[in-house]
Amino acid sequence: MNRREFIKLSSLLGAGAAVSPLLLTGCSAHPLPGSGQVSRTPTFCDMCFWKCAGFVYREDGEPWKIHGNDNDLHSEGRLCTRGTAGLGNYEDPDRLQKPLLRVTGADGRQTFREASWDEALDFITGRMKSIAENHGADRFAMLNHGYGAHHFSHLMRAWGSGSRAEPAFAQCRGPRDVGFKLTFGEGLGSPERTDMEHSRCIVLIGSHIGENLHNGQVQTLANAWRRNATVITVDPRFSVPAGKSKYWLPIKPGTDLALLLAWMHVLIDEGLYDRDYVQRHATGFEQLKEHVARYSPEWVYLETGIQPELIRTTAREMAASAPATLIHPGRHTVWYGDDTQRSRAIAILNALLGSWGRKGGLYIQEKVRLPKFPLPAYPKPKSDFRAAHGARYPFAYKGVSNAIIEASIGEDAHYKGLLVYGTNLPMTIPGIRPQLKAAMDSLELVVVVDTMPSEITGYADVVLPECTYLERYDNLRNSGERHPSLALRMPVFEPRHESKPGWWIARELGHRLGLQKYFPWKDYSEVLDWQLKQVGSSLQEMQKIGVKNFPRTRPRYFVDGQPVQFRTPSGRIELYSQQLADQGFDPMPEYTRPQQPPQGYYHLNYGRMPAHTFGKTTNNALLFQLAPENTLWVNPLVASAQGIENGEYVRLANPDGIISNRIRVRVTERIRPDSVFMAHGFGHRSRRLRLTHDVGADDSELMTNVKVDPIMGGTGMRGNFVTIVRETA
Amino acid sequence: MLEEILVTARSNPHVDPVMHVWGWEISVYLFMGGLSAGIMFFSALMLLMKKDRETPFAVNGLALPGLVVLSLGMTTLFMDLSHKLFVWRFYTTFEPTSPMSWGAWILVLFYPVAILQVLSTFRKGYPFLAGLVESLPLVGRLFDLTERYRRLIAWLAIPIAVGLGIYTGILLSAFSARPFWNTGLLGPLFLVSGLSTGAALTALIARQHTEKRLFTLIDAGLIVAELLIVALLLINLATGSRPQLEAASMLLGGSYTGWFWGVFITLGLLIPLLLEYFEIRGALRNLAMLAPVLVLVGGYVLRVIAVDLGQETTWINYESEFNTQLLERLH
């Protein structure tokens, strides 16, 4: 609203206050929010991986609210549901409070006892040293998620370990980034380089932006709707974006690759692709043309259930808006085990439309050239994460988390120690619980660093309570964006209880391990201040502004006529991948028909709900109040066939006999009759998560049929089937 | 198919999942209010009609229980307030659009008149008690004074009693947001029901046979009138807007059917009417206590149904995607 509209009213306010009945009656005052002493401190969010910058407000010293930083490119000044609820993490009464050590009681039962930081840290470094002496420092691995992991990967590298992995690779983005690297020589970054703010046509295929709240994506997609851009959503479920799209293609689960190939077929067959762009930048077009010739819309209709005419129409829509057409690469792409190939198909489709490097397609990101704090070089580790999976997964350019767990099982296992930072493995990796348990039995040391008593803490020898992002410094945020930009995370509050910032924990461990030269600072703010001064800012300045934007130094899009060097072996966009062929994989994506559910079983579709970041936020009281559980979406036909009522609690069983926790049924038309759907992140077993404990079902535990992507080791999760078990009680 | 649901959990106390801001306290208050209006009305009417001999209890004894009943109702009304320290706020303003504000002020008028009524009939109605208190200073003179103006007091009491009786119905019917309440028939229904319970109470307590018989006769007439109004109310609902139809269906074949037809209509109106018919014809004397008790029970059940069902009828009602009982974990 317009500031001018209020002048009259504000001037009236004084008069209103003078006749307040408070004075007449002596009634208690009910002060309006913000009428006390208000202060604000910058941060960037840790509620998910988007890392939006904002300000934390306090009123009279008490936590009040968090609001986006207007200068922040990730959030454009607006935090999402979870970011707005960040104080709930800080205030969570279930937070880890003190270091915990596993002890065996006289009765043989293992429990945790509280320990001092000194005792816990000495215990860890003692074991780390003994592993290093007996096996080598490289036998200590780390599995992590979240920005605070920087401090610990620094520690690991200084110690001589090269084995780190985040589930974000093999359980999420890996196939996509590998597929795009193979095609364009680069991945997509995070936030992704999607230029939706300028797109005239957007294709979402299995990506439900809006149900996930990837802030910048949500905002730019909303703007695309506002601009009446053509949005084409491919999803078996009537997702939120499907409901706002010009075209919704309710595809049969698992047949997306066929549709992508059919679109290529139409673009090439009808001559709609960007001929000039392809000639200029790509290699392998002729092979591709021949390859997709057999994927006619008519043939693909039989697989996908999408009418040939609709396939043609949507392909023409894409071409009409190209190159401002984005085939969205998605993010969570581990579906059916052929995911790198499907991501390749998406990359190729973008190439045919000339979208990569073009306005409205996929732009060129730029970071700040931020010097690293001067430290000695890391020692070369004797082995790295590849030791976990050997010759398998040749294109895994990052650690495969499940492979590291598997390589931790048994007497002769490669890994002897494990540091888990900020990732709740049992609910993150599909069907991993048995292996995880076996690994934990074999490992000589398991350390968990977390803020919450999530399930993984139950597997640890030592649990270290980190303070939340609102109580600590972390590295500066320097993500590739539309402009180079830095953001500061700094302590808003003193760490609660005995929790400590990650940088402090890493430094203390480093000093005990004799790695003082890698940790020469007393306070991590020294590092940040030094770095900021190299780029013309300072910690003092950033503590006020939170975000500093810098001008671009190179263009955001390809410049017409200028040659482009792609970081592929051929230096061109590789429609045909010799790299894949050399390793014995299909050089161009091939469609394979997905497995169909057995009689009486349904596709287990899973996804996100906007209120939560997986299982990480379900115990946050603000978000728990918003969405306390996940529900099982069931089509009315299924409900009546199975005699299930809306609101009833049921369980799900998979063909391997795994039975889920109870989940509440939502009967809705938004789901196909051959599928059920639930949001991921519920069904916590940890009793110490008092709000979310035992609420809802956990999809990952039902995923015992994992389809591994042989190219990069991704764990495909969508080939799982479940049947509905009614509660007899 | 329309699926309209809350996708953010909402569990506001007393409004989710169905509205229930007013409980038994308000039902009791409305019942007691109607009953005391009926009592005051008959007490004053009989006095004005000079029926001292035929209905000695109504003329001289009824006012005291009326005052007690009203005070009980006022107590439960006060119990319902959730911000009790501020109850005096009713009397720092008069809000003409608010029936509750009217009610608050009507009670201000009712109370003194009811007290005067008691005083003016106390010596005859409760000679033993009067003898006890008359030794106190001024009390005797107070009795003398009020007795002198007892007809004037009765004249004042009639409109106030009618006003209170109608008010208890209008209080609810003024809520346009609650389609079941929002009918002009609720005022007359509550008035007639209040008079009927007042007559029944008199018939129950009075000792003299002629008085019992007269009030049984009056009550039978009022029950017939009440049945007619109920019929009109049902027709009104069943031919109304969507939320009114929903209310009708709750009565005619829903969660309130048993209470409405079984308890209120059958036990509270039809059976007493039948019993009263026999009683007037001189039969079934040993069941004489039963009819008035049933009428009183029926009167209370009417208030319970009206208060509870009325709150549930609404223009907008959403189901929740989530089981909001989970939110109890917050406490």
Next chain:
Amino acid sequence: MARYAMVIDTLLCIGCGDCVVACKTENKVPEGLNRDWVVEATRGTYPNLTTEFRSERCNHCSHATCVYMCPTGASHHWQDTNIVLVDPNKCTGCKACIAACPYDARLVMHPGGYIDKCTFCHHRVEKGLNPACVSTCPTHCMYFGLLDDPSSEVSELLRTRNYKVLAPETGNQPNVYYLT
């Protein structure tokens, strides 16, 4: 009466609930209470479907039955606007206003015993700011402003777009508009 309106574009709303959290934190709403909420309405049968999301709250009605029903004047229109507020120091907790709201649960019980509700963040409005929900919404699907000003964004939207209000048949003249 100056008329403030909230205009919500259901074509952009994704039902994320950020408005609800923003309200709770901005206004320090006690745990377990809601001054706003999100409704999803899905029509049709698979695959011929439409879904609409609506962020709902007090409609700050021009003809506010809750204000009319209040026996003490605690429920009132703020400074000759349509913004409906409750003065806790006048509220007896009689709850007539709750029953008087045709939108059900427009007002909620504060643990302190008085009635609490959406205030359109008048403490922000008087500083020239939008209500917390509006200024937080990540899809920018919510708008706020004066209807009396024909050049305001809300006036412009209502002039150029299709819209509806909730239960207009109640006659309450609500001031939260939904673009469709």
